[in-house]
Amino acid sequence: MGPNGEQVGIVRIEDALRLAEEADLDLVEVAPQARPPVAKLMDFGKFKYESAQKARESRRNQQLTVIKEQKLRPKIDQHDYETKKGHVSRFLAQGNKVKVTIMFRGREQSRPELGFRLLEKLAEDVSDLGFIESKPKQDGRNMIMVLAPHKNPKAKSKATKEAEGAES
Structure with missing residues (x-):
């Protein structure tokens, strides 16, 4: 996937890394279990922050059983x-x-x-x-x-x- 969320299609890893370097972004593997694995051009720090926010939100909605x-x-x-x-x-x-x-x-x-x-x-x-x-x-x-x-x-x-x- 491209930096704006558009579908790029199946691309070789070397080409994807080159595209990421040109756009000054990181190549982040979003869905490693998929065939082929899905990667996205994005800022890795932003990705980590958003995934931490999602995890925190899911913990907040969890009910603790005693x-x-x-x-x-x-x-x-x-x-x-x-x-x-x-x-x-x-x-x-x-x-x-x-x-x-x-x-x-x-x-x-x-x-x-x-x-x-x-x-x-x-x-x-x-x-x-x-x-x-x-x-x-x-x-x-x-x-x-x-x-x-x-x-x-x-x-x-x-x-x-x-x-x-x-x-x-």
């Missing part, structure tokens, strides 16, 4: 469960993913269905704030499930207001 973790036991008391559920609700309301881990000890490992039921109950209790991103799966002594917040934030639901009320 994964919070909540650990439970299979034989959790009702009040403790409500407290942990409140934490999960608050994390989801803030837009974070939540990794819920159930830790099994001793003989509890022979009853993984207790942990599975607990995770299903928790997912159902916070279903208005988030959904199951990865199903519960056994990982050694632990059972893990990941909950993600819903994409479109609707009008503040009852659970969101409760979670914010618990913070105050």
Whole structure:
């Protein structure tokens, strides 16, 4: 490509370098994967600056996902469960993913269905704030499930207001 963006066509490298030197510009390879590779006559400093600006802009538009973790036991008391559920609700309301881990000890490992039921109950209790991103799966002594917040934030639901009320 020429200095003004016009198509020059397929040119030998030696001819392209000579054209660049005559125009007092650099020969910059824009698309090295293309066949044949695409090069452009331009100021290399300007090219570096523009590519840095594009990279900065793409980083600015990127959303950082935070994964919070909540650990439970299979034989959790009702009040403790409500407290942990409140934490999960608050994390989801803030837009974070939540990794819920159930830790099994001793003989509890022979009853993984207790942990599975607990995770299903928790997912159902916070279903208005988030959904199951990865199903519960056994990982050694632990059972893990990941909950993600819903994409479109609707009008503040009852659970969101409760979670914010618990913070105050």
